[in-house]
Amino acid sequence: MKNDNDLFLRACRGERGSRPPVWLMRQAGRYLPEYREVRKKVDFLTLCRTPELAAQVTIQPIDRLGVDAAILFSDILVPAPAMGLNLDFNPGPVVDPPVRSADDVARLVVPEIEQEVPFVYETIRILRRELAGRVPLIGFAAAPFTLAAYLVEGEGSRSFGQWKRMLYGAPEVAEALLDKTTETTIRYLVAQVRAGAQAIQLFDTWAGLVSAEDYAAFSLPYVKRVLTAVRAEGVPTIYFALNAAHAAHEVATCGADVLGADWRTPLSGAHPLQGNLDPCVLLADVATVRRRTLAMLQDGAGLPGHIANLGHGIFPETPVDNAIAFVETVKSFRG
């Protein structure tokens, strides 16, 4: 099925169109009243696991904001139960029991993923049908390092001390775990592409917590394995390592078609980049949103490809008008 709007897919290939494509990380979310309506009826995990509802909220920002791509509504920890762990949201993710030892790692399952999370693939099939080529659909997963970080820590954390204790003190256990999160992620993403995802984003939210040297040892090789497998399926890949400007040199070697950039990473270099407005800008007024979005677009105008986006997920308290102003500013830009 041909896409009526191929700005996003062309930018992934490094082609510059009449303007940059635009979407927002976490664009299906609590800042939208229509999303909050759906969430009144079901909890977050149930929403992820109910294909009709997940497809419905995926499409909400396409209708409301007019963005150029849809992204599967799900969570990066959705594969955790398939690996044999309990998952809850309270409101942040809680993985139980946390993975702390070689025995814990040995017990983890590399799942038959399509049997374990069939709702993900059903959501994708519904979305391709309902989107009907209006905009392309992005699938996603956590990078192996970030998934492992959550499995070890058991919850979000400022410092991820448990995960780092394993990385620094028992690297062979961490590597065994990373092998399992890598293999799981490959299966998870390849099946997303086969179900209909037209591009894949890999979120390495916690990659920036370690030095460039540790990043090169414990994240990058696993990212490369995932990206190689996904690219072999014929879709473009986006790799987003948050807060990793200090490891920019290593990140640039990962093999993704597009690199995600947060607001600390300049929009310059030889790769197509996606980003990078600080989502806190959308907490200010419309004039500020326009001014800072325009500055971002001008910075991105020299790139071999620029996908306009935020540098991190949109905040729940964002006024919808500011999200609209962001998208409209990109759509009226001729750079």
Add this chain to the structure above:
Amino acid sequence: MKNDNDLFLRACRGERGSRPPVWLMRQAGRYLPEYREVRKKVDFLTLCRTPELAAQVTIQPIDRLGVDAAILFSDILVPAPAMGLNLDFNPGPVVDPPVRSADDVARLVVPEIEQEVPFVYETIRILRRELAGRVPLIGFAAAPFTLAAYLVEGEGSRSFGQWKRMLYGAPEVAEALLDKTTETTIRYLVAQVRAGAQAIQLFDTWAGLVSAEDYAAFSLPYVKRVLTAVRAEGVPTIYFALNAAHAAHEVATCGADVLGADWRTPLSGAHPLQGNLDPCVLLADVATVRRRTLAMLQDGAGLPGHIANLGHGIFPETPVDNAIAFVETVKSFRG
């Protein structure tokens, strides 16, 4: 009074001694049983405000770990009440009411600091007497940007959305606030030096939350003003901007004698550096602490001056033996 141990002060001047000096950020703290004993009797703020007790806990790590410098036991928000705000710890800092508008900023007082926080200066005088030249005493404060971030946000935060909303949307209000935090910080630190502090560290804990361009606009000029005023008092200055590797070029122009580095910032360059072991290393085992500390020392051996330290404050759950292993590894190093 001459210091028996001048390794730290000499490293601040860029002189290499027989080995790097060593101390730990937050070395007086909950990981020490003798500190927890004192805290059983008083709450955190009372401890900061009681000179005899603050001096006692300042000296504990000198005795227990054998570090080469003492740092005043206090908190970077101690000046907030002197500016007209309420301060509590619960357990993180809570500033009330948060500063959100031009009117709020106008109401803030630039205090007669020695009258408002006399306990800080009394603690310093006691410490100089009790240390008796055993090791030098470091005074400290928050950088103007970081102090302003807390005053606006009202508490710690992952994203500091309120502060950024002001920075991005009402920069003239932010600048008026930064002028007041700068002037307060200058008075606060100059008085620390006059009371006896022999070096000053400026903590810019939240500088890394913004882009290099915003850092250059909203933090760096104020840091320069503070450092100029403190250096005129004749003591060395250390400036520590956490997670600011992306703004390393700008940070390097601040005018400090020593730059603090976290574990994301390589120990290289033309400045004396202080750092940079990830404090999470001290959550692992003694062998890991020794191995990673040695690697850090080897990285720092090419610097024009290296002060061995962590890249952030030591965690409360750190085993004391690991802190001792860190210090001992530095003290037995001949680089």
